[in-house]
Amino acid sequence: MSHDEDSVGYMTSVSRPVKGCAGNTGEWRIFRPVKDDEKCNNCLLCWVFCPEASITKDTLEIDYQYCKGCGICEVECPTGAIVMVKEEKR
């Protein structure tokens, strides 16, 4: 944390918003969601229900850096396009 003039001048403890404030939360994952593009019908349910905001709306790509592997997308996918696969040893 740099102490620039502004932060010293105000002497406040203001946090700044950043992706991954808990680190690369993808490391928490035990099961990894894998999406089959052929089965996907772009219904956007996985995007809406992702608690971690780890799926992009336009391409429905999964951000494995932050996806915690909760598995909600697999359960809610109506076409079975997302399957949870066990993570291999890192």
Add this chain to the structure above:
Amino acid sequence: MVSFKDLPEEELFLAGSTACQGCPSSLALRIAFKALGSNTILIVVASCTSVLQGSYPLSAIDLPLMNVAFATGGASASGVVAGIKALAKRGELEEEPTVLVWAGDGGTYDIGIQSLSGAAERGTDFIYVCYNNEMYSNTGTQRSGATPLGAWTTTTPGGKAQHRKDIAQIMIAHRIPYVATVSLAYPLDFYQKMQKAKSIKGTKYIEMLAPCPPGWKFPSSQMIEVSRMAVQSGMWLLYEHEDGETRFTGATKRMIEGKVKKKPVKDYLEIQGRFRQILASPEGQEAEDMLESEVSESIRRLQGWVPEYI
């Protein structure tokens, strides 16, 4: 009619927070921010959300945010709203921001009720969202005023002996302009109710059932499914109260009208671990019946039924 395509792509809740896997609060914050937009001031009452919004010097929420003590949700909002009014009077604001208070059931049902009641009585212009996970999840799952009958918590090891209280009805009794209940299984209903709350002036109270995977003891992947089952079994009723009238909405409306059959409460109890003790005990059937009658009593009350007192 709003569809998923109409929801904004912008994420104000940033990925990589400290929330548990499948956390209902983080999902609810995402949807709420999509409805309210970036001109919002968030006040977080002590709860899990105080943790998952990030620790200094980093934050997972891309909005002005204030962490406040347990009992001060309504009081802090009153202060912020007064500040906004003063700035607006001096002409320093182009557009007045929406003030959103985000509190758990502990900070609403038990500890925060007096400041919330005061702010509602003064008609403070803000939205109060209670994400109700029916226990003090942040401190290790103790019982709260929202814990339903029969549920296990660390302080009710054999199942809670009392019924939960109905705080949405207490808020309706404040004669505030808008009260609504929402469920995460119906995100468009949630989104529209948040937008409606934003458009109304005065105190708005929205309550959401937040099934907590570690607290309620079910797999994180089942979070939406448990939310849906709560609504389908009647243990969580979706309605909104406006202009002195209560209307059932969405899935609950279909259930009340008889278009969809109500599922037994037992189906909801069995998919969670917190009711395992009571269901296995000799009092299991009695607790189930009491919850079933709690559901029908709540429905009758919302329909305008006046109990006959002797």
